[in-house]
Amino acid sequence: VQSMVAAMPHNQTKAEEHGFDNGINPPPGHAVEPPSRLVGGSTLSEENSSDKVGTAALDGLNATTESLDRVRVDSTGRALTTNQGVAIADNQNSLKYGVRGPALLEDFVLREKVTHFDHERIPERIVHARGSGAHGFFECYQPLAKYTKAAPFRAAGKVTPVFVRFSTVQGERGSKDTARDVRGFAVKFYTDEGNWDLVGNNIPVFFIQDAMKFPDLVHAVKPEPHHQMPQAASAHDTFWDFVSLMPESTHMLMWVMSDRAIPRSFATMQGFGVHTFRLVNEQGESVFCKFHWTPVAGTHSLVWDEAVKISGADPDYHRRDLWERIESGNYPEYELGVQIFTEEQAEEFSFDILDATKLVPEELVPVMPVGRMVLNRNPDNFFAETEQVAFCTAQVIPGIDFSNDPLLAGRIHSYVDTQISRLGGPNFHELPINAPLVQVHNNQRDGMHRQAIHRGRVNYEPNSLGGGCPFQAGAAQGFVSVPARIRADEEQGKVRAKPEKFADHYTQARLFYESQTPVEQCHIANAFRFELSKVAVPAIRERMVASLRNASEELAQKVADGLGMNPLPSPLPRALPDPVTPEVQKSPPLSLLARPGDGTIKGRKVALLVAPGVEAAAILRVQAMLAERGAVGRLVGPRIGPMPAANGDVVDADASLENEPGFLFDGIVLPDGAEAVAALAQDGHTAESIKDQFRHCKPMLVLGASRQLLTHAGIPLAMDKSLVQGGTGLIVAEPGQEDSAIAAFIDALAKHRHFGREMDPPLV
Numbered sequence: 001v002q003s004m005v006a007a008m009p010h011n012q013t014k015a016e017e018h019g020f021d022n023g024i025n026p027p028p029g030h031a032v033e034p035p036s037r038l039v040g041g042s043t044l045s046e047e048n049s050s051d052k053v054g055t056a057a058l059d060g061l062n063a064t065t066e067s068l069d070r071v072r073v074d075s076t077g078r079a080l081t082t083n084q085g086v087a088i089a090d091n092q093n094s095l096k097y098g099v100r101g102p103a104l105l106e107d108f109v110l111r112e113k114v115t116h117f118d119h120e121r122i123p124e125r126i127v128h129a130r131g132s133g134a135h136g137f138f139e140c141y142q143p144l145a146k147y148t149k150a151a152p153f154r155a156a157g158k159v160t161p162v163f164v165r166f167s168t169v170q171g172e173r174g175s176k177d178t179a180r181d182v183r184g185f186a187v188k189f190y191t192d193e194g195n196w197d198l199v200g201n202n203i204p205v206f207f208i209q210d211a212m213k214f215p216d217l218v219h220a221v222k223p224e225p226h227h228q229m230p231q232a233a234s235a236h237d238t239f240w241d242f243v244s245l246m247p248e249s250t251h252m253l254m255w256v257m258s259d260r261a262i263p264r265s266f267a268t269m270q271g272f273g274v275h276t277f278r279l280v281n282e283q284g285e286s287v288f289c290k291f292h293w294t295p296v297a298g299t300h301s302l303v304w305d306e307a308v309k310i311s312g313a314d315p316d317y318h319r320r321d322l323w324e325r326i327e328s329g330n331y332p333e334y335e336l337g338v339q340i341f342t343e344e345q346a347e348e349f350s351f352d353i354l355d356a357t358k359l360v361p362e363e364l365v366p367v368m369p370v371g372r373m374v375l376n377r378n379p380d381n382f383f384a385e386t387e388q389v390a391f392c393t394a395q396v397i398p399g400i401d402f403s404n405d406p407l408l409a410g411r412i413h414s415y416v417d418t419q420i421s422r423l424g425g426p427n428f429h430e431l432p433i434n435a436p437l438v439q440v441h442n443n444q445r446d447g448m449h450r451q452a453i454h455r456g457r458v459n460y461e462p463n464s465l466g467g468g469c470p471f472q473a474g475a476a477q478g479f480v481s482v483p484a485r486i487r488a489d490e491e492q493g494k495v496r497a498k499p500e501k502f503a504d505h506y507t508q509a510r511l512f513y514e515s516q517t518p519v520e521q522c523h524i525a526n527a528f529r530f531e532l533s534k535v536a537v538p539a540i541r542e543r544m545v546a547s548l549r550n551a552s553e554e555l556a557q558k559v560a561d562g563l564g565m566n567p568l569p570s571p572l573p574r575a576l577p578d579p580v581t582p583e584v585q586k587s588p589p590l591s592l593l594a595r596p597g598d599g600t601i602k603g604r605k606v607a608l609l610v611a612p613g614v615e616a617a618a619i620l621r622v623q624a625m626l627a628e629r630g631a632v633g634r635l636v637g638p639r640i641g642p643m644p645a646a647n648g649d650v651v652d653a654d655a656s657l658e659n660e661p662g663f664l665f666d667g668i669v670l671p672d673g674a675e676a677v678a679a680l681a682q683d684g685h686t687a688e689s690i691k692d693q694f695r696h697c698k699p700m701l702v703l704g705a706s707r708q709l710l711t712h713a714g715i716p717l718a719m720d721k722s723l724v725q726g727g728t729g730l731i732v733a734e735p736g737q738e739d740s741a742i743a744a745f746i747d748a749l750a751k752h753r754h755f756g757r758e759m760d761p762p763l764v
């Protein structure tokens with residue numbers, strides 16, 4: 001062997017070329033252990049010892065694991081091969097005629113590798129292109145047999161595996177996470193009666209009432225066709241042109257201009273099925289139903305200035321947050337609730353339940369909790385799972401059925417249709433992430449990328465050659481549509497028209513605005529101001545304000561003031577001249593602040609500032625106390641790496657103010673230690689971080705000498721004093737009172753935001 005190697009041309013082996021034994025590169029077959037900075041530790045994913053530090057699947061709770069095992073690849077200890085399984089001797093050099101000679105066409109190894117690479121991308125989703133996924137499970141609280149025979153709701157404690165994908169709508173696949181946008185909240189239930197997809201959003205209403213308008217809406221909101229701007233933003237002329245001409249959008253606009261559109265985390269936003277669905281029981285009786293997901297961690301959002309900054313420093317902010325929560329064992333959890341009502345009740349409502357721009361106020365029909373969903377496992381491979389997952393509203397199971405919502409009808413068609421081009425053919429249901437856990441038997445055959453190998457000669461029904469199999473399941477087991485009676489007037493016949501109550505475009509827009517706290521109302525007005533100020537054509541701004549006057553004079557006035565619009569334009573003519581008398585004037589659960597969550601600080605991130613000469617004890621104590629409560633405290637210095645503490649110990653900063661600016665954190669702790677404080681004061685990043693924390697109303701803990709950093713950052717001490725007393729989350733530790741200050745800080749962190757500090761425009 002020695003002599004053969006010597007006789008060969010140059011750099012025959014990777015070891016020679018890259019020097020495996022130089023102590024930097026590992027020898028073949030030996031992986032580098034990835035460092036884990038996450039509290040709570042992490043384990044390797046099943047048998048797959050690749051460099052994913054994934055959470056292990058839990059027996060019984062991650063039933064998709066087994067089915068996906070079939071296709072998981074673990075290359076540990078294996079040699080490279082071609083796609084045909086032929087071992088590859090040299091992965092560095094193409095085949096040439098002599099070392100300086102021409103490359104040879106016969107090089108099947110090179111051609112296979114490059115050809116596959118050439119086709120690595122698939123079209124991105126036409127909307128919701130940017131998304132992040134996770135595995136988990138749904139657990140039923142109580143049998144729901146009275147209302148539905150759907151498999152996930154059969155028994156208390158029954159577990160159904162799920163895969164969830166969260167997304168933004170407007171931006172492309174690589175766009176920022178913190179855009180002002182609706183978030184998709186799509187859940188695939190792998191039930192034992194087939195797959196059920198609940199493809200919802202984090203907002204319970206929608207922009208339009210009829211699928212006919214969806215392509216127009218999406219064209220209007222997407223980057224403008226002539227110059228392909230703006231990316232991941234709705235603040236542009238074509239969007240506001242369209243929605244200002246579509247008064248039915250007004251209710252949805254209120255939601256999208258609220259802080260709902262800039263969530264802090266996927267784990268802190270609600271999800272909604274949006275449309276009215278039906279639940280059907282064993283007797284075939286059906287009721288109407290609206291689905292609600294409510295996060296256990298509470299509903300929390302960013303503020304706009306923060307969202308804008310985060311999008312530059314960490315465009316993957318939500319994706320990273322979801323990944324880290326799961327890796328560190330702080331599993332995102334949501335309660336599923338249903339609003340159930342009968343057809344007779346629905347007829348009495350002041351709005352039409354087939355209109356997706358309307359919600360059913362909780363005061364009218366309470367939300368009944370039916371189970372919980374826990375997301376406890378990151379995907380092994382983004383493309384195979386999160387990108388290839390195909391959600392389709394048409395995928396329902398016995399016990400769940402549709403209403404006649406015309407928007408839903410369009411969706412039932414659209415999702416299957418879009419997957420056929422996105423995933424390259426009609427067999428996308430066979431992709432591992434899409435395949436149901438139950439067996440599939442039918443006479444559909446062939447097509448691109450068919451994986452099933454159907455045996456025998458029977459591919460039709462009825463048949464006698466195959467013993468009549470696969471046979472019709474019949475009404476007892478199979479899916480039967482609710483034989484709902486259509487209450488169309490006989491003389492109407494086929495029409496292109498809308499039911500009368502669809503014409504009320506403003507009552508619920510007003511309800512939403514009136515149900516917000518003053519801080520939230522202010523954010524809504526500011527968001528309209530921001531978005532419309534980016535609109536270049538004055539007539540569009542005016543039309544939008546004219547429309548808002550029909551929902552809220554107060555809001556319209558605030559927006560007009562923000563745009564320097566004086567006098568106000570006349571209100572837009574209403575489609576329904578007589579205002580509707582709504583059942584409720586105010587619905588407090590529509591406020592984000594109404595759901596503070598479980599009061600824990602799990603999954604929060606805190607910056608603990610350090611610099612040479614820092615008083616380490618208090619900082620490390622805060623870090624330990626945060627870790628005990630499931631939060632991550634990161635040591636952030638002017639530079640990363642070890643540095644001497646005041647007591648001679650060494651502290652190791654794993655982030656710097658440059659690579660993890662302060663606004664990426666939920667809270668900040670300023671340290672004691674004269675030398676450290678002097679060093680931090682020398683670094684402009686410190687003052688910026690403090691300003692941002694202050695402006696974004698997030699908790700701050702100020703220890704000892706770092707008091708002066710506040711003054712340095714332009715926060716007057718007089719103001720700081722009144723703020724401390726006002727309980728606004730700025731905690732200045734008095735000497736000897738560090739422990740109670742830390743406790744107050746953790747308490748402030750649990751409250752999340754301290755809006756008492758907010759000023760428009762910001763003073764600091």
Ligand code: HDE
Nearest residue numbers: 125127128165184185200201211214274410411414415418
């Ligand atoms: Fe979608 N929508 N949509 N949508 N939608 C898509 O399907 C569509 C609507 C929603 O993570 C597409 O696979 C029409 C409402 C989510 O993979 C497409 C209409 C709601 C996702 C499509 C609507 C949604 C999509 C693009 C009006 C909330 C991402 C790629 C009739 C209830 C799912 C794809 C994922 C994705 C069509 C309106 C939610 C083109 C025609 C209302 C969460 O099929």
